[in-house]
Amino acid sequence: MKDYAPTIPVCQLDEKNYFVGITTADLDPLENNGHYLIPRLCIQAEEPTFKKGFIAQRTGDNWQYIEDHRGETVYSKETGEVIAIDEPGVLPAIVTTTPYPDIYHQWSEKANSWVEKADAAQLRLQNKRNTVGTLSRMQMFSQLEISLGKNKEALVEAAENALSGVELIKIRNYILETQTFSLGNDNWWTFLTDVLHLDEKQIFNFWNEAIQI
Helix, strand or coil, X not given: CCCCCCEEEEEEECCCCEEEEEEEEEECCCCCCCCEECCCCEECCCCCCCCCCEXXXXXXXXXXXXXXXXXXCEEECCCCCEECCCXXXXXXXXXXXXXXXXXXXXXXXXXCEEEECCCHHHHHHHHHHHHCCEEEHXXXXXXXXXXXXXXHXXXXXXXXXXXCHHHHHHHHHHHHHCCEEECCCHHHHHHHHHHCCCCHHHHHHHHHHHHCC
């Protein structure tokens, strides 16, 4: 009587016929003709060749190799958000493997890379203005007197000499009534730059000093 191995290697597949790994099939104890009990979703076939970045899929009697980007970090070309890849296959045209630098960049198909937005400098400045924090009335007016020698009345006078109409009303009320000053306020930023003639560096230095008061 011919002797048969108690087990043989078989290829295990998933529900979509993608290769999972090698397992074993047991010899059928009720037969004596070399019949093996092949587990569900397993086949007797040569193990597929390992190819980095691909997964083997059984099609008929052959293996075909499908791109496999599962586990990779890819980014939406539209938003820069990380996109999860759940299925094997070619990457969608709407994603890239190039890391998203920051909110000041956008995807360029022509350059095939992230490029700075045309208004990146303005966006950076706006973000800096919005995140630098606020100053109390005491901090603001104390620092203005220290740095520029101007008190509240002098600020109102400067506004009245340079502005008119709605712009004057808004900035005068801001000076006289607001309890917290913010560089995110466009009227106040314009007053500092266009009326008091402070440049960007001077304003942020001024602001950082005032926070310490």
